[in-house]
Amino acid sequence: xxxxxxxxxxxxxxxxxxxxxxxxxxxxxxxxxxxxxxxxxxxxxxxxxxxxxxxxxxxxxxxxxxxxxxxxxxxxxxxxxxxxxxxxxxxxxxxxxxxxxxxxxxxxxxxxxxxxxxxxxxxxxxxxxxxxxxxxxxxxxxxxxxxxxxxxxxxxxxxxxxxxxxxxxxxxxxxxxxxxxxxxxxxxxxxxxxxxxxxxxxxxxxxxxxxxxxxxxxxxxxxxxxxxxxxxxxxxxxxxxxxxxxxxxxxxxxxxxxxxxxxxxxxxxxxxxxxxxxxxxxxxxxxxxxxxxxxxxxxxxxxxxxxxxxxxxxxxxxxxxxxxx
Amino acid sequence: xxxxxxxxxxxxxxxxxxxxxxxxxxxxxxxxxxxxxxxxxxxxxxxxxxxxxxxxxxxxxxxxxxxxxxxxxxxxxxxxxxxxxxxxxxxxxxxxxxxxxxxxxxxxxxxxxxxxxxxxxxxxxxxxxxxxxxxxxxxxxxxxxxxxxxxxxxxxxxxxxxxxxxxxxxxxxxxxxxxxxxxxxxxxxxxxxxxxxxxxxxxxxxxxxxxxxxxxxxxxxxxxxxxxxxxxxxxxxxxxxxxxxxxxxxxxxxxxxxxxxxxxxxxxxxxxxxxxxxxxxxxxxxxxxxxxxxxxxxxxxxxxxxxxxxxxxxxxxxxxxxxxxxxxxxxxxxxxxxxxxxxxxxxxxxxxxxxxxxxxxxx
Numbered sequence: 291x292x293x294x295x296x297x298x299x300x301x302x303x304x305x306x307x308x309x310x311x312x313x314x315x316x317x318x319x320x321x322x323x324x325x326x327x328x329x330x331x332x333x334x335x336x337x338x339x340x341x342x343x344x345x346x347x348x349x350x351x352x353x354x355x356x357x358x359x360x361x362x363x364x365x366x367x368x369x370x371x372x373x374x375x376x377x378x379x380x381x382x383x384x385x386x387x388x389x390x391x392x393x394x395x396x397x398x399x400x401x402x403x404x405x406x407x408x409x410x411x412x413x414x415x416x417x418x419x420x421x422x423x424x425x426x427x428x429x430x431x432x433x434x435x436x437x438x439x440x441x442x443x444x445x446x447x448x449x450x451x452x453x454x455x456x457x458x459x460x461x462x463x464x465x466x467x468x469x470x471x472x473x474x475x476x477x478x479x480x481x482x483x484x485x486x487x488x489x490x491x492x493x494x495x496x497x498x499x500x501x502x503x504x505x506x507x508x509x510x511x512x513x514x515x516x517x518x519x520x521x522x523x524x525x526x527x528x529x530x531x532x533x534x535x536x537x538x539x540x541x542x543x544x545x546x547x548x549x550x551x552x553x554x555x556x557x558x559x560x561x562x563x564x565x566x567x568x569x570x571x572x573x574x575x576x577x578x579x580x581x582x583x584x585x586x587x588x589x590x591x592x593x594x595x596x597x598x599x600x601x602x603x604x605x606x607x608x609x610x611x612x613x614x615x
Numbered sequence: 616x617x618x619x620x621x622x623x624x625x626x627x628x629x630x631x632x633x634x635x636x637x638x639x640x641x642x643x644x645x646x647x648x649x650x651x652x653x654x655x656x657x658x659x660x661x662x663x664x665x666x667x668x669x670x671x672x673x674x675x676x677x678x679x680x681x682x683x684x685x686x687x688x689x690x691x692x693x694x695x696x697x698x699x700x701x702x703x704x705x706x707x708x709x710x711x712x713x714x715x716x717x718x719x720x721x722x723x724x725x726x727x728x729x730x731x732x733x734x735x736x737x738x739x740x741x742x743x744x745x746x747x748x749x750x751x752x753x754x755x756x757x758x759x760x761x762x763x764x765x766x767x768x769x770x771x772x773x774x775x776x777x778x779x780x781x782x783x784x785x786x787x788x789x790x791x792x793x794x795x796x797x798x799x800x801x802x803x804x805x806x807x808x809x810x811x812x813x814x815x816x817x818x819x820x821x822x823x824x825x826x827x828x829x830x831x832x833x834x835x836x837x838x839x840x841x842x843x844x845x846x847x848x849x850x851x852x853x854x855x856x857x858x859x860x861x862x863x864x865x866x867x868x869x870x871x872x873x874x875x876x877x878x879x880x881x882x883x884x885x886x887x888x889x890x891x892x893x894x895x896x897x898x899x900x901x902x903x904x905x906x907x908x909x910x911x912x913x914x915x916x917x918x919x920x921x922x923x924x925x926x927x928x929x930x931x932x933x934x935x936x937x938x939x940x941x942x943x944x945x946x947x948x949x950x951x952x953x954x955x956x957x958x959x960x961x962x963x964x965x966x967x968x969x970x971x972x973x974x975x976x977x978x
Contacts, residue, residue, distance in 0.1 A: 352978045353819065373822070389626070390812075404622055406619060
């Protein structure tokens with residue numbers, strides 16, 4: 291249930307969801323998700339494909355009605371008040387969804403008219419976004435001929451033309467090179483500095499780490515939530531890094547240990563997650579490897595976001611209960 | 616509000632102008648169809664291959680053969696020697712009509728209880744059968760008085776199309792068939808394409824209203840439909856001498872009403888299907904009964920009752936009635952209130968269905 295009395299707008303979160311659930315036939319795509327997304331922050335949805343990121347975003351912008359649960363976006367109940375939210379919302383779909391057969395200028399002009407900007411503001415905003423997203427030289431080019439990075443700049447420009455308070459970005463960087471991704475994130479931080487709230491879904495760890503706050507989704511459930519740093523320090527596992535030449539034997543030996551939750555290989559190193567109750571995890575790994583006749587070094591290290599992700603999503607097979615942040 | 620509507624219209628027109636294939640279809644389909652129907656499809660049957668077995672070989676039997684030949688409907692090849700030989704030629708497809716004049720032709724001719732001559736007809740071709748039935752009406756020389764001075768019982772005057780040219784019957788209705796074909800497909804595909812490409816997902820998160828989106832997308836097609844109407848009528852008048860008896864304003868008003876009805880039908884289809892392919896298929900599914908049952912090909916009054924009921928639901932039926940009335944009979948639109956009202960009802964119902972089914976949601 292939502293709080294009965296809405297607090298002052300300044301502290302009211304941008305998005306509040308309680309028990310948000312969406313079923314497609316017998317499949318539950320989103321299962322009881324609670325969200326409190328603060329204003330003027332970048333909030334990340336991290337999860338593998340099919341974890342319910344897109345479905346959640348679509349419910350937030352009123353494209354899909356929840357099967358159960360409630361969601362308020364900028365104080366509007368969705369999907370009932372969807373129309374009133376529209377002018378305050380910018381949405382970037384997962385797939386490029388502007389018109390390939392229109393030029394960059396025509397696409398932007400069209401979107402500015404669809405958002406009902408008055409003539410003067412339209413001119414001013416078109417000029418502002420073409421400058422901000424370096425589209426000046428591309429204006430007369432058809433959108434279909436743009437590169438991945440250029441398309442994404444165009445899509446972001448189109449989504450911010452009407453200066454929305456909330457931006458929903460559904461895997462915006464999935465078809466973009468690393469440099470463009472970095473530029474894109476600079477643009478997002480510039481928007482946040484102006485007070486825009488941004489919700490972005492991704493399956494890149496480095497992007498997730500840039501978010502102010504993060505929700506990890508797996509199979510439609512929210513399995514962890516919090517600031518990336520916090521999530522890393524709160525990880526319900528201990529992390530050991532093993533350096534060895536015989537990674538094959540070492541991996542097999544480590545997986546024998548019932549305290550070992552997962553082993554991931556990085557070159558000649560093995561990244562080992564152990565139960566949080568395992569005492570002296572590095573010593574334990576070292577002993578086990580020595581018993582197996584493997585020459586190795588084991589060091590306890592801090593958790594990465596990937597470890598958090600694995601810990602939050604990967605233990606279901608062994609019926610390990612994942613934490614909620 | 617109008618800004619959004621015009622933005623959509625403007626976008627559609629630009630996209631159409633850049634889509635060479637669709638643009639070509641706008642002009643190409645009417646041109647191809649009118650030339651196809653105007654030249655190739657000809658219900659005036661001439662020169663059907665025929666042969667005769669004249670076992671009587673009297674002056675009257677030869678006069679009969681000459682009369683048939685003179686009608687121009689049949690063209691006799693080499694005569695056959697026997698009935699089995701004639702049947703064989705019919706079987707082989709060498710001829711479509713066989714005329715058998717029996718040995719006792721003179722006796723049969725003078726009596727009136729038995730047919731004097733037998734026509735063997737290839738019934739596998741629809742037109743030939745009816746033509747042969749017409750041939751059977753050719754007066755028998757000498758049966759009643761002197762056949763040369765014989766006055767026909769009926770004199771047939773074909774009004775509005777005295778020369779009975781197929782083009783005159785076909786071209787006005789062809790306007791409807793072409794509009795029915797292109798308008799339904801264009802609109803259903805135009806909307807489904809945006810859904811398929813993901814444009815619609817973006818559009819419906821904007822403040823645009825459903826009706827603005829639909830009206831903005833449809834209006835350019837009304838213009839295109841009127842352009843197509845003009846092409847067909849211009850070619851019909853110039854190449855096939857189709858008369859333009861009624862007022863052009865009435866004609867374009869009727870066309871606009873029909874175009875609106877077909878566009879909303881396309882809209883309904885777009886809300887029922889998932890892909891452009893399905894939109895095509897469903898559009899064609901509505902096209903076939905329209906062509907067959909609307910009175911375009913077969914006379915409406917001759918159809919069985921259930922077919923007539925179905926035809927009442929098809930917008931083309933009413934438009935064919937209207938445009939033939941206006942173009943050939945020169946009827947004013949005010950005389951065509953009944954088909955116009957039926958079209959308007961169709962328009963209102965499909966529009967209601969389309970708007971109730973089209974929501975700004977994905978589920």
